[in-house]
Amino acid sequence: MCLAIPAKILEIGGNEAIADFGGIKRSIRIDLVDAKTGDYVIVHTGYAIQKMDKNEAIETLRDMKRILKNA
């Protein structure tokens, strides 16, 4: 139920957008985020609930490696 999955915004029209879920295209609502074409968003029950930050993902992986080395 709280499952939410990443998708890429392909096209925006008003409150709706076409998003790419790893090859499957679906229409989603974007009322809850400030998204542009090309953004990755996390989608839950048909709504984008947040934008995903690729740099932060890289940062987290880097942190993991750094912390594990020093721990």
Add this chain to the structure above:
Amino acid sequence: MHSNFRNKEIAGIISKKINSISKDLGEIKIMHVCGTHEDTITRYGIRSLLPENIGLISGPGCPVCVTTQREIDEAVFLAEKEITITTFGDMLNVPGSNGSLADAKANGGDVRVVYSITDSVEIARKNPEKEIVHIAIGFETTAPTSAIGINDAPENFSILSCHRLIPPAMEFLLRSEDVDIDGFINPGHVSTIIGAKAYEGISKKYGIPQVISGFEPLDVLFSVFILLSMIKKKERGVVNEYSRVVRYEGNPRALKAMNEIFETYDVEWRGFPEIPNSGLRLRGKFSGYDARKRFDVKVKKTRIHKGCMCGEVLKGKISPDECRLFANVCNPGHPIGPCMVSKEGACGIAYRYGKDGKN
């Protein structure tokens, strides 16, 4: 990007570090409060990577599971009237006191599974002569979508709000004398909405460390490692491991939408007594969309299968296999409680992956 968070080599390193840091920690209990975390933990066998003294227990993090028998009965009551019911799939087979929504459907009720509340609003718009009720379950992740749905909805649409909030349940557990928790793995997608800041008060008040975690195996393993390091250093606070999605402030737009439509009230959870301010109901201004008022929903005394220990599973007091009905009388084809029905329920997950939910 996912594959990076599934790297086996790094998982091995984290597991080693966890083992060494755990040596002088004594018995530690870490609780998560999200069905999707339980899925990751069981699917990837994360418990088997932890030393014996580190327990990773599942809490009240499955929205379908914490829904009370009364709410299921209310949904069935509505389905037995000439009303179209829309629901997320997981709710369909949860047994109420007198059958499930699926039974109501088999008996001629108009019960439809939807993917989003938007689908339900659309059905209402296309069928102005019909009354449509959406069974609105879910935590902070889902409640904002219900709010948007209501903003869009025509007059013949209403909801049966079963929305609940996670932090009040965490506090309830921390106040309970019979539940010992040394740290929390906080739910990533609830946190997407409420932000890291929503948990700070809990850490201060109860002196408990919390890590907001993503859903890939490395996310969860690393979160366990961070928690153990915090426990060791006696650090209390909130660490955000899922920073690629969760911001400190959460999603202010979603919070605003949710707070405009809903207000909190004291509500029971399955297995729990009333938890203060843990439920969401429609504000007075929106009471026209409240199915309970609109259809004067009344259910008689509720009945629960005596052997079902869902409540104990949800409090993290037992693992699924400690219920005597697990995998024999109770299985996905014949579920006795919601913890077996839901894809996010600990019993169903343990059954699917052939695990006891312990290892």
